[in-house]
């Protein structure tokens with residue numbers, strides 16, 4: 311529609327600037343966390359059934375691990391501050407700080423006004439994957455969560471086991487609150503084990519079969535008291551389709567580990583963000 315200006319090529323040729331350089335994002339002490347993890351003892355586990363979700367709680371200073379069991383399976387993870395559900399995982403800001411996919415040493419950040427690390431990734435057995443020839447990578451913070459509203463918009467369907475509904479049911483069950491009260495707390499997820507990217511030519515969000523295999527895991531350190539919910543996505547390994555019962559689906563295992571006292575030398579649960587919230591008024 312619009313004729314390019316005479317300096318169009320020069321404008322396109324300007325080099326990009328990284329919005330949030332890695333060396334300015336506060337970094338965790340991974341060596342200390344990994345030492346503490348080696349001494350930690352398992353305190354509990356939750357098995358998430360296929361096409362369903364389960365909640366779990368992790369006290370600040372403990373670890374939780376999400377493991378693929380039985381077969382390749384993708385998980386949609388929500389995190390809340392256990393004491394205040396309005397503080398929850400902020401996928402968009404996490405993406406701005408760390409990029410489109412997360413791995414060891416990176417964090418899941420919470421919503422405004424807290425904006426603090428909720429969980430730090432300590433170990434990722436899929437860190438070898440990197441970026442494939444299509445631009446795909448694992449554990450994204452670019453997707454939202456599969457949901458019944460988009461399905462209804464696009465095809466008129468009424469499917470009840472999308473991650474959005476699974477997360478809503480699990481939160482309602484865990485807190486013994488009505489579905490309508492639980493649903494607004496459900497938020498955009500960390501897509502655990504999911505392999506995604508954007509097509510180079512059209513910029514469209516794509517998914518492909520996850521490289522995850524039984525035994526692979528993603529392990530986190532809880533920076534604050536956490537309530538989590540994990541949905542074993544109806545997309546299974548996300549090699550074909552979402553929002554139906556067509557794909558092969560498998561359970562996911564969540565385990566919690568507590569380190570001995572004194573193992574977290576120098577660590578303190580992070581305070582809420584220091585901005586004074588006066589907004590120039």
Ligand SMILES: [Zn+2]
Nearest residue numbers: 456473543544
């Ligand atoms: Zn899903």
